Amino acid sequence: MNREARIMTVTGEIDAFELGFTLPHEHIMVDFIGARETGPHRYDRAHVVETMEPLLAELPPLGVASFVDCTPMYLARDVSILAELSRRTGLKIVTNTGQYKPPFLPDSTFERGAEEIAATWIAEWTDGIDGTDVRPGFIKTAVEKGMLPPVLRKTITAAAITARATGLTVGTHCGCALAAREILTILERHGVAPRKWIFIHAQNEDDHNAIVEIARRGAFIELDGIGPGTEEKHLKPLLKLLDAGLSDRVLLSHDAGWYRVGEEPGGKKSSYTHLITDFLPMLARYGVADDTVRAIMITNPAAAYSIG
Ligand SMILES: [Zn+2]
Numbered sequence: 001m002n003r004e005a006r007i008m009t010v011t012g013e014i015d016a017f018e019l020g021f022t023l024p025h026e027h028i029m030v031d032f033i034g035a036r037e038t039g040p041h042r043y044d045r046a047h048v049v050e051t052m053e054p055l056l057a058e059l060p061p062l063g064v065a066s067f068v069d070c071t072p073m074y075l076a077r078d079v080s081i082l083a084e085l086s087r088r089t090g091l092k093i094v095t096n097t098g099q100y101k102p103p104f105l106p107d108s109t110f111e112r113g114a115e116e117i118a119a120t121w122i123a124e125w126t127d128g129i130d131g132t133d134v135r136p137g138f139i140k141t142a143v144e145k146g147m148l149p150p151v152l153r154k155t156i157t158a159a160a161i162t163a164r165a166t167g168l169t170v171g172t173h174c175g176c177a178l179a180a181r182e183i184l185t186i187l188e189r190h191g192v193a194p195r196k197w198i199f200i201h202a203q204n205e206d207d208h209n210a211i212v213e214i215a216r217r218g219a220f221i222e223l224d225g226i227g228p229g230t231e232e233k234h235l236k237p238l239l240k241l242l243d244a245g246l247s248d249r250v251l252l253s254h255d256a257g258w259y260r261v262g263e264e265p266g267g268k269k270s271s272y273t274h275l276i277t278d279f280l281p282m283l284a285r286y287g288v289a290d291d292t293v294r295a296i297m298i299t300n301p302a303a304a305y306s307i308g
Contacts, residue, residue, distance in 0.1 A: 005302070005303075005306035005307070005308065006306065006307050006308075007019055007094065007137060007302065007305050007306060007307065008094065008135050008136065008137040008168075008307060009066070009086070009092045009093060009094050009137060010079055010082045010083045010086050010093045010094070010095050010134045011083060011086050011087065011092070011093075014092065016302040016303070016305075016306045017302065018065075018092075019065065019066045019092065019298075019301060019302045019305070020064075020065030020066055020092075020298060021063050021064050021065050021066070021294075021297050021298050022064070022065065022066040022067070022068065022297065022298065022301035022302070023059070023064060023066070023067050023068065023253050023254065023272060023275070024068045024198075024222065024224070024251045024252075024253045024300075024301045024304065024305070025068055025070050025171075025200060025222055025224040025251070025253035025254075025255050026067055026068065026069060026070065026253060026254060026255065026256055026257055026258075026272055027069060027070055027071050027255070027256070027257035027258035028048075028052050028056075028069050028071065028081065028082060028085065028093075028257055028258055028259065029043070029048055029052070029071060029076045029078060029081065029257070029258055029259040029261060030071050030075055030076055030257070030258050030259075030260065030261065031043070031075060031076035031260075031261035031262060032075070032104075032260075032261075032262075033261070033262060034074075034103040034104060035074040035103060035104050035105055035106045035107075036103075036106075036107075038074055038075065038076060038261075040078065042076070042261050042262065043076070043078075043259070043261045045078070045080065045081055045084075047265070047266070048078070048081050048259045048266065049081055049084050049085060049088070051259055051265065051266045051269075052081075052085060052257070052258075052259055052266075052269075053085060053088055053089065055257070055269060055271055055272060056085055056088075056089045056091055056272070057088075057089050058271065058272065058273055059089070059091060059272060059273070060089065060090055060091060062273060062276045062277070063276070064091065064272075064276065065091070065092060066091065066092040066093070066094065066301070067091050067092070067093050067094070067272070068093075068094045068137070068138075068253075068301070068305065069082055069093055069094065069095050069096075070096065070140055070171070070200075070255075071096075071258070072096055072097075072098055072099055072100050072104075072140040072142075073097070073098075073099060074099060074100065074104045074105070074106060075100055075104055076261050077095060077096070077129075079095050079129045079130060079132055079134040080130075080132060080134075082095055082134070083132070083134055094137035094138065094305060095129070095134065095136055095137060096136050096137065096138050096139060096140040096171070097121040097124040097125065097129070097136035097138075097139055097140070097162065097168075098121060098136075098138075098139040098140040098141050098155075098158075098159055098162070098170075099117075099140075099141065099142075099155055100140070100141070100142040100173070101142040101143060101144065101152060101155075101173070102151065104142075105151065105155070109151065109154070109155065110151055113154070114154045114155075114157035114158040114161060115158075115161060117154065117155065117158040118157075118158040118159075118161035118162045118165070121136075121139065121158065121159075121162045122161075122162055122165045122166060124136055125162075125165075125166045125168065136168060137168070137305055138168050138169045138170070138171055138198075138305055139159045139162050139163060139166075139168050139169070139170045139171070140171055140172075140173075141155050141156055141159045141170060141171070141172045141173070142172060142173035142174075143156070143172060143173065143174055143176075143179045143183065144179070145175065145176040145178070145179060146176065146178055146179060147178065147179070147182060148179060148182050148183070153182075153186065156170075156172070156183050156186045156187070157186055157190065159172075159187075160186055160187045160189075160190035160191075160192050161190060163187070163190075163192045163196055164190060164191055164192060166307070167307040167308040168307060169196050169197070169198060169304055169305055169306075170187065170192065170196060170197050170198070171197070171198035171200050171222070172197070172198070172199070172200055173200045173201060174199055174200055174201060174202070175200070175201035175202065175203075175204030175205060176204070176205055177205050177207055177210035177211065177213075177214060180199050180202075180205075180210075180214050180219070181214070183197065184197060184214070184217060184219060193218060194214075194217045194218035194219045195218040195219070195220075195303075197219045197220065198219070198220040198222050198251065198304055199211075199214055199219050199220065199221050199222060200222050200224060201222070201224060201225065201255075202214075202221045202222055202223055202224075202237065203223045203224070203225055203230075203233055203234050203237055204225075205237075208236065208237050208240045211237050211240070211241065212240060212241060212244050212246065215241055215244070215246040215249040215250075216244075216246065218249075219249065220249055220250075220251050220300070220304045221237070221241060221246075221249050221250055221251070222251040222252075222253065223237060223238055223250065223251070223252055223253075224251070224252070224253040224254065224255045225254070225255050226252060226253065226254050226274060226275045226279050227254055227256060227270060227274050228274055228278075231278070231279055231282065234252070234279070235282075235286070238250065238252070238283075239286060239288075242288060242292065247292050247295065247296060248295070248299070248300060248303070249300075250296050250300060251296070251300055251301060251304060252275060252279070252280075252296060252297065253275065254270070254272055254274060254275055256270040256271065256272050256274075257269060257270065257272070280293055280297070
C-alpha cells in the first residue's frame with residue numbers, strides 16, 4: 001500500500017493505513033421502488049438510524065474498523081444517515097457517487113451525454129453530496145449480464161471521466177466476465193487503469209479462469225455474497241485466485257444489511273458478521289495463511305479505495 005494514499009469517508013479524508021479491517025461491500029439502506037418515486041419522503045431518518053445501529057455496533061468488537069456502503073443515488077443513498085451511524089458506532093463509513101441501472105436511472109441519464117452526467121458526479125466530489133459536506137469515496141455503477149446496452153456504456157464512460165477527474169475508484173455491479181472485459185476496455189480507453197476498477201459480484205461468474213484473467217489485468221475481484229450456506233460458491237474462485245498468486249486482487253464481503261424502505265418496520269435484516277465469525281476462520285482449513293487473510297481484509301480494501 002502506498003503510505004501517502006488517502007481515502008474519503010463520510011466523516012472526512014483519512015490516510016489509507018487508517019482504514020483497517022474493512023467490509024468492502026455492504027448496505028445500510030436500499031429502496032427498490034425506482035428512480036422516479038424514491039426519495040427521503042419514503043423513510044424516517046431517525047427510525048433507520050435506530051434500526052441499523054445495533055447491527056453496525058456488532059462490528060467494532062469483532063475488530064472491524066471500516067464499512068463501505070454501496071447503495072448509490074436513486075436507491076436511497078442518504079449520507080446524513082451514514083454520517084450519523086459512523087459517529088454513533090465509531091465505524092469509518094465510505095459512500096459513493098455514480099448511478100445504478102434501469103429502472104434506477106433518472107430520465108436525465110437517458111437524455112444527457114456522458115460528459116454531462118460525469119459533471120454532476122464530479123460536483124459531488126468537489127462540493128459534497130445533497131447539500132452536505134460528505135464526499136464520495138468511490139464511483140458505483142451497475143450493468144446486466146452480457147454486452148452493455150447504450151445507456152450503460154454511457155454510465156460506464158461517465159464513471160471513467162469521473163475517475164480521471166477525481167482519482168476515485170470505480171466499482172461495478174457486474175458478475176459476468178463478458179461485461180467485465182467491455183467495462184475494462186472503456187475505462188482503459190479513457191486512461192483509467194484496471195487497478196482502479198472493482199469487479200463486484202464476481203462470484204456470479206462460473207468461469208473461474210476468466211476471473212483469474214481479469215485479476216491478472218489488475219482489477220480487484222470482489223467475492224461479496226458471503227453468508228450462511230454460500231461458503232462453497234465463494235471459496236472456489238477465492239482458492240483459484242490464491243493459487244494463481246493473486247491474493248492482492250481479492251476483496252471479500254457480505255453484501256448484507258439492510259433497512260428495506262417500504263417494508264415495515266424496515267424489513268428483514270441480515271447481519272454483517274458471518275464472514276468474520278465463520279468464513280475467515282474456515283480458510284485456515286484450506287491452508288490459507290493468517291497473514292494472507294489479514295492482507296485481504298486490511299491491505300486490499302485500502303488499496304482498492306485509495307484516491308489517485
Ligand atoms: Zn450490493
